[in-house]
Amino acid sequence: MEAARVTEVFCGFQKYIDSEQDKRDEVRQLVKDLEQSAREILAVMQIIHTDEGLKTISKVCEKARHHFETVRAQFAVLAACVPPSEYFRFNDHWRFVVQRLSFLAALIVYMESEMLITKEEAAAILGIKSSREAGFHLDLDDYLTSTLTLASELSRLAVNAVVAGDYSRPVRVASFVGDLANGFRLLNLKNDSLRKRCDALKYDVKKVEEVVYDLSIRGLRPADA
């Protein structure tokens, strides 16, 4: 009888391990598809760093937005595969790709309107929920991380805009990144990956400020900016 109980318990373990592995395989495959989409969108958006791209921003953004339709469909499949109460059980698998896609959405919105994407907007572009209660969602940490990636990307854009002869953009980028840094200053971060990522923000701020300084000192800074 005692042996039977042990067998019963371990049968439960076996079932658990099997179903866990199946689920993880399934999730991994779906995440792979998302990563592919993310790479495609990233490739589209890289054009903004060229002379030509800066002149056709709206077209580039439109094209990138178009790609997000695939992403939304892919997230719908992934969301259906993960029970709402187990989001954080498998979260490690998609955390990175969600951050990446949220960053790309933020970049599109910034290029279009020069505003910071809201968490709700980002979730809508990705085709997921913005609050945990609603289901498969954009976690706050991931959204925040993606805004930090945006800051890095914009610091690069500031440099490339100067190369392309656009001297007013770096000034606007500097003010945007400065705003973001002020926002992050309000957060009491724990010693985790977000904190580490956030500590790097100051270098992006510095980089943009240096560009603005170079322009100012040479009298290249437009008077209205």
Added chain:
Amino acid sequence: MASRAGKRGHGRREHRREAQLPLGETDAIEVNESSPVIIAFRGFQTQLDAKYDKHERLVKKSRDVTIQSKRIIFLLHRYVGSSNKEAVLKEAEQKLEEVEQSFIKQIALELQGEDVYLYLRAISPGLQEYVEALSFYHYLTTKSLITLPEVQSRLEFDLGSPCPEAEQTDADTTAAASASAGTPPVARVPLPTSEFMLGIADLTGELMRLAISSLGVGDAARPFELCGFMRAILDGFLTVGGAAASREVARKVATLRQSVHKVEAACYALRVRGSEMPSHRLADVFREAEPAAPDTEVM
């Protein structure tokens, strides 16, 4: 540089970095309160603080569960030498209930409406230690292995009566609100199978100690009985492939194997030399032979 954090200077937060961004001007910084970015980040601040605070509270409660569970395990070890075994078991049962009704219930309240996996790292040590204590108690009373549904049923709490614990955690509006509104009449700590497995692996360490100490009081039948039970558990772990579950399980299975060897050696000696040596001497032989017991606790 510490300006902004100074406002919310609770001692507990000191480990968090006070100002994350030494961007030159700090005290004099003008934060444009009407900027949409700032408004949004004020909201994020509240959300993050709530999450981190909840995490901290759960860590504390988990630690309390661990301490109490360890005490119960020590108490149960006294069962062997005790003249009044019933009283020991009764006391253990009572203490288990105390842990459940106090700390574990509080954890259940904190977890209401939350995703347990988000906070699993905070409560995992406590849960494992509790499973260890409960399964040890269960073995001593029934000589069988406790099942996951049996453990889970003890982790469910009827919230029919108003619970003062919920009000204490004033910062935690969600738990308090849902408890007072009484929407879900039951709060539970969902026990993931992985945690249960780890608790059971820990149990075997206690069984090994029990086997060795039973020699000391001349209980010659118990080591054999325990040896069979531990082997069954080891077999179980080996057939499900403990390593596949997690690295933590793999490590514990290695310890389990050592424990089984030790008890097997004890049984062997008991058979071979049992006839020529009074049983209390045998125990001394093992105490000397036994290296420092591997630490199976995870803290």
